[in-house]
Amino acid sequence: MKSIKILSFFLFVSLVLVSCKKDDDGGGDPQAASGTLTAKVNGTSFTSLEIATTANEVTGNGVTTITIQGSDANGKGVVMIINGYSGVGSYEISDSNTIFNTATYIEANISNPANSQSWMAPFQNSGVAGEINISEKNDTTIKGTFSFEAKNANDNSTKSITEGSFNMNLMQN
Numbered sequence: 001m002k003s004i005k006i007l008s009f010f011l012f013v014s015l016v017l018v019s020c021k022k023d024d025d026g027g028g029d030p031q032a033a034s035g036t037l038t039a040k041v042n043g044t045s046f047t048s049l050e051i052a053t054t055a056n057e058v059t060g061n062g063v064t065t066i067t068i069q070g071s072d073a074n075g076k077g078v079v080m081i082i083n084g085y086s087g088v089g090s091y092e093i094s095d096s097n098t099i100f101n102t103a104t105y106i107e108a109n110i111s112n113p114a115n116s117q118s119w120m121a122p123f124q125n126s127g128v129a130g131e132i133n134i135s136e137k138n139d140t141t142i143k144g145t146f147s148f149e150a151k152n153a154n155d156n157s158t159k160s161i162t163e164g165s166f167n168m169n170l171m172q173n
Contacts, residue, residue, distance in 0.1 A: 043162075129149050
């Protein structure tokens with residue numbers, strides 16, 4: 001009888017821990033192929049080229065910054081910066097963060113660079129504009145998911161970046 005109570009107690013505790021777990025483990029399983037960054041931009045699929053996809057980690061004065069970026073052959077790209085990286089988990093993109101995390105979607109105009117456009121998050125009065133989730137990071141690789149709502153300062157248009165995923169090599173400086 002005592003062993004049944006102990007077993008029941010452990011099952012109960014396990015159930016509570018699993019069901020109450022906060023989504024701070026870096027989110028779901030990234031779907032991007034190795035060396036790429038993928039997303040949907042206003043519902044249209046985007047996939048970066050492996051040669052144009054990089055992640056970099058820099059630590060200075062006790063603060064670690066991770067930059068994740070990927071571009072395609074048409075000059076479209078995503079750049080995300082996590083300032084104050086502290087390990088696997090979720091990083092909010094918000095205009096109220098004291099540690100500033102940003103995300104940008106870019107459409108470069110190769111023939112006329114002055115006509116290139118960018119949509120940034122967060123933007124003024126955006127509140128929570130998105131999230132970057134790091135699900136795995138080691139000395140050579142970083143993986144995760146992301147989504148954000150970005151605004152173009154030139155014309156106030158917005159882009160919804162959803163179903164974002166990355167799986168890439170990590171360079172450390």
